[in-house]
Amino acid sequence: MIIYNVTSNVDDSVHNQWLEWMMDKHVPAIMATGKFYKIKIVKVLVEEEHGGTTYSVQYSADSREKLDEYYREHSPAMRAEMQQLFGDMVLQFRTELEIVQEFRVV
Template sequence: MIIYNVTSNVDDSIHQQWLEWMMDKHVPDIMATGKFYKIKIVKVLGDEQHGGTTYSVQYTAENREKLDEYYRDHSPKLRGEMKQLFGDKVLQFRTELELVQEFKMV
């Protein structure tokens, strides 16, 4: 399992618009690619030193091949939409994570 994590710091001036767009448009568009089987949007807690609100969006793919297909076939268009709508009001960095082991209470 591969988790593609996108951390976004969202300027206060577009916060609500961005969050609604993520939930109503962007995440459904990404789910429609068929490359991820689970997506979580989580808010980073704590005092943001540089203002805005920070979110981690975690896109879970079955394997590396699915993530690579997403990068090749879908990512440029979807990233472009974000940039066109929000410009430099959303600052992002991306990481890839591989699940080693998950522990759960029964």
């Protein structure tokens, strides 16, 4: 399994608008692609030196192939929409993670 992690530092001036857009529009649109089986929005609990609030959005895919399909078929439009709506008020970096082993308490 693969986690596509997008870390976003959101300027205070657009925070509420961005979070609402993520919950109501962006995440449902990503789920509708069928490429991910789970998405988590996680707030980073560190006070940012330059202000804003940081979030990690974790998109879980069954396979590398599903993630590559997302990149080819959907990512350009999704990134363009984010840029159009928020510009440099939301700074992002992306990381791909492979789950090696998951442990759970039973």
